[in-house]
Amino acid sequence: MRYILIDFEHEKGVQSDTTCLRDMFAFEGSDIPEAALFGLGEGLSFFYWESKNLRRPTMGCRTGVLDLDKKACQSLGVEIRVRTSRSPKRAYGQMKKMLMDKMPVMMHVDSYYLNYAGKEQHNGAYSVISTGVDEDSDIVFLADHRFDDIIELPISRLIEARASLHKPFPPQHRWFEFSFPEEVNISTKCVIDSISANTIAMLNPQVRNVGVGGIYYLANSIRLWRDLYSQKEVEDMCDEAYMTLYGDGLYPGCLRHLYADFLSFAYEVTDIGSLKDVSEGYGEAGNMWTRAAKMFGEVKCGCVSLSEIADAMTSIAEKEHQLQTELLCAVNLGCKRNGGGKK
The missing domain is CATH 3.90.70 (Cathepsin B; Chain A)
Incomplete structure (x- = not known):
């Protein structure tokens, strides 16, 4: 065949x-642009797990295997x-x-x-x-x-x-x-609903080590690694963090840039001006993530200290907290306008 x-x-x-x-x-x-599907699927996230059942802590940017696919399709009536x-x-x-x-x-x-x-x-x-x-x-x-x-x-x-x-x-x-329906339309309402749901998940997750709280948690945990793990374990953990956080695809810097593109797209759909500003901010956050990820790869040679990485992660957490708060205000304004802006 x-x-x-x-x-x-x-x-x-x-x-x-x-x-x-x-x-x-x-x-x-x-x-439909890839960035739009990422945003409508509420794909922005972060998690940091450490447990007695884990040999080493683990981190990543996606918390559900099928969540994004299902949410994006549901949002678009597919x-x-x-x-x-x-x-x-x-x-x-x-x-x-x-x-x-x-x-x-x-x-x-x-x-x-x-x-x-x-x-x-x-x-x-x-x-x-x-x-x-x-x-x-x-x-x-x-x-x-x-x-x-x-x-x-x-x-x-x-x-x-x-x-x-x-x-x-x-x-x-x-x-x-x-x-698929005869026609797939992206409405102001579905964009606002997706941003709102993702923002709530980032700012107020059910567990502390997910979303913005997960970034703060990682920053605080890094400061304790030297006390909890051997030198080799710390070096191995930093190497794993570098591999997890730096590169293309499922990496926080890359995904922040993708979300920035979604917010720029969302502005065109909703005409909510503040989304444009947050889009630029998420581009900056993506660059911050990329720089911080590279730092993990420089621990073994002694070029970077854990405290420097922790400070960088704290700055990222503060940046994303600010951006998510601005997003929440923006979508609340959009809701008050009864789905105002472009239909």
């Missing part, structure tokens, strides 16, 4: 799930159904069936098994889109946010990547099915 969706368009994106959503929307005739299977054969057969029905297949894989990706950590919530298959050549065609063009992967490698059992997010042969 050989079948390829020749009319599927793809280009490089920022992170896997929002790029895949953007491509799926575009295939259905709705050109039905999204998440399917899983215990059977590699059934999951592969369903992929072929959807392709034969002229439908690209968004799915989760463990990126560790993508042999074109180089050195990888296990991440079973990594999104790609299957756009075709050539069984005679043992090739599946995939859209991946890291590449401008459709890439090729051995079918056996895709099956292995979908079947991974590595925690915390095994892919479970997960795929997504969508039902």
Whole structure:
């Protein structure tokens, strides 16, 4: 069997799930920017966990595997159904069936098994889109946010990547099915509602180590690392923090810039002028995150102290607290105007 969706368009994106959503929307005739999907999916976050059950503290920028996808689609009136299977054969057969029905297949894989990706950590919530298959050549065609063009992967490698059992997010042969309305519209109300919900989650989370509070928590914890861990453990933790916080994709600096782009887009939709100012502020916050992330990589050589990193993280927390407070005021003003601005 050989079948390829020749009319599927793809280009490089920022992170896997929002790029895949953007491509799926575009295939259905709705050109929604990736930044808009990130913002409407309430994707801005941060967490820092430390526990006796963890060998070392962990941190990151996403707190839910499917939350963004579901929230973005719900906000835009698109039905999204998440399917899983215990059977590699059934999951592969369903992929072929959807392709034969002229439908690209968004799915989760463990990126560790993508042999074109180089050195990888296990991440079973990594999104790609299957756009075709050539069984005679043992090739599946995939859209991946890291590449401008459709890439090729051995079918056996895709099956292995979908079947991974590595925690915390095994892919479970997960795929997504969508039902689009005749027209997808981004209203002032859905933009304001998404910003408001994300802001509340950042300022008033259910647990202290998430959102802005999580950034403050990280800053305070860093000051204690020397007392709680050995020199080697501290160096290893800093190396891991550097790998987690610096680079492309799911990294705080990168995602702050993406959210800045969303707020600029939101201003165009809502005509709420203060969103433009906060957008510029989040661009600055993204730069602050990138500089702080680099500092973690300079601890081992003695170029940077933990207290300097803690000070930098405190400044970031203060910056984001200010920006989120301004956002809350902005969306409250928009609500008082009864969804005012542009409809």
